[in-house]
Amino acid sequence: MSHKSTGALSRQYFLYFAVLGVFLPYFNLYCYHIGMNGLQIGTISAVRSVVMVAFTLLWAALADRLMIRKGVFVFCNILSAVIWVFMLSAEGYGSILWISVIHAIFLGPMIAFLEAFTMETLEEDRGMYGRIRVWGSLGFIIMVVVMGRVAELYSLWLIVPVILAGFIAQAVNSFKISGVSSRGGGLPSRGIKDIITARSSVFLAVGFLMLVSHGAYYGFFSIHLEKEGFGNLFMGVSWAVAIAAEITVMIFAQVFLKRFVMERVLLFSLIAAVVRWGVLGLTSNAIIILLSQCLHAFTYATFHVTSILFMDQLSSREFKTIGQSLNNSVQYGIGMMVGFFLAGYLYEVAGTAFAFIVSAGISGAAFIIMWAYQAKPSGSLQEPREPLG
Structure with a gap:
């Protein structure tokens, strides 16, 4: 593992x-603000998720079979930047929907490939994952605060060109990522069969529900705050508080992974989600909202780190990309798709507060499934393994 390799990975996460x-x-x-209703916004988000699911798995299968992971990764980064150019002139629901769909074809696999590159670069130092991934959290928190202030002072119209600049920077840096080749030589169906077990199925089902519960947050949190009377600056600060909590967990991920078994981390994350969404659905107090954002450390950070390392354990070397793509597709693809559709519908019929209450119920259901499975004598998700880093 070289400093040069991890530096390129850190920059890519940041961007x-x-x-x-x-x-x-x-x-x-x-x-x-350009006139779309909640159902249209939810539909765009959900359809993007559908496309990202399908093409993430297709790109991963192609890359693992032909041993061209880096080539596919660079190609998708370049095309994502090129296609986003058309968003500069898009004005209505139809045009934004179609551009979003085509863009999702190439955006979808990027994070799964990056996770696979990182796991293989770290090798036996997998516990160091959080210290590389934390650069992504830093990038997020910087931009969410900066753009909150920019939107307050100038206009939301600036976000489209700013996003384009970010995609261009990613495309440039993607050339510097060290590609890790698989043995290839066959279809990845055997690898998928090995990955899909009772343990992984329960985990993926729980992850699916956890991300469904996030649909209201990722799709409508800012709209919820605006309807409660908060400005763009408060929105930016709220998102920033969440990412600051996430950063703390990422930095110390290696410590908690050594101290706590996987099931306890997942169960605690799910309980935190019940509390967090319940708070957002029941109060409009600024201080309480900001405090609830600290739970992002558990609803996202601990859950995400555990997910990545769990799928890495399950995937043989030649199927690392498929493993991470499957996890990403089920959670951030299908889970977010259903979450966006559901949140968009609930927003239209009952408002954002009710959508968050439903989200609390969904994460509660995920907790019950996880608890019931791990309570069985043979129900442990975690196989014996060597300590992480």
């Missing part, structure tokens, strides 16, 4: 999540 720091809090708000 990828810096773009998300603009996109997640402000793009749906931008769509809302």
Whole structure:
């Protein structure tokens, strides 16, 4: 593991999540301000997720079979920047929907490939994952605060060109990522069969529900705050508090992974989600909202780190990309798709507060499934393994 290799990975995480720091809090708000309703916003987000699921797995299968992971990764980074150019002139629901769909074809696999590159670069130092991934959180928090202030002073229209600049920077840096080749030589169906077990199925089901519960947050949190009377600056600060909590966990991930078994980390994360979404659905107090954002350390950070390392354990070397792509597709693809559709519908019929209450119930259901499975004598998710880093 070289400093040069980890440096390129850290920069790519920084750039990828810096773009998300603009996109997640402000793009749906931008769509809302140009006249879209909640169902249209939810549909765009959900359809993007569908496309990202399908093409993440297709790109991963192609890359692992032909041993061209880096080539596919660079190609997708370049095309994502090129296609986003058309968003500069998009004005209505139809045009933004189609551009988003085509863009998702190439955006989808980028994070799964990056996770696979990172796991293989770290090798036996997998516990160091959090210290590389934390650069993504830093990128997110910087951009969410900066763009909150920029949007307050100038206009939400600036987010589209800022996102474009981020995609261009990612494309440039993608050439510097060290590609790790698989043995290849066959279809990846055997690797998928090995990955899909009772343990992994329960985990993926729980991850699916956890991300469904995040649909209201990622899709409508900023809109929720605006309807409660908060400005763009408070929105930016709220998102920043969440990412600051996430950064803390990422830095110390190696410590808690050595001290706590996987099931306890997951169960605690799910309980934190129940509390967090319940708070957002029941109060409009600024201080309480900011305090609830600290729970992002558990609803996202601990859950995410555990997910990445768990799938890495399950995947043989030649199927690392498939493993991470499967995890990413089920959680951030299908889970977010259902979450966005559900949140968009609930927003239209009952408002954002009710959507967050439903989210609390969904994460509660995930907790029950996880608890019931791990309570069985043979129900442990975690196989015996060597200590992480």
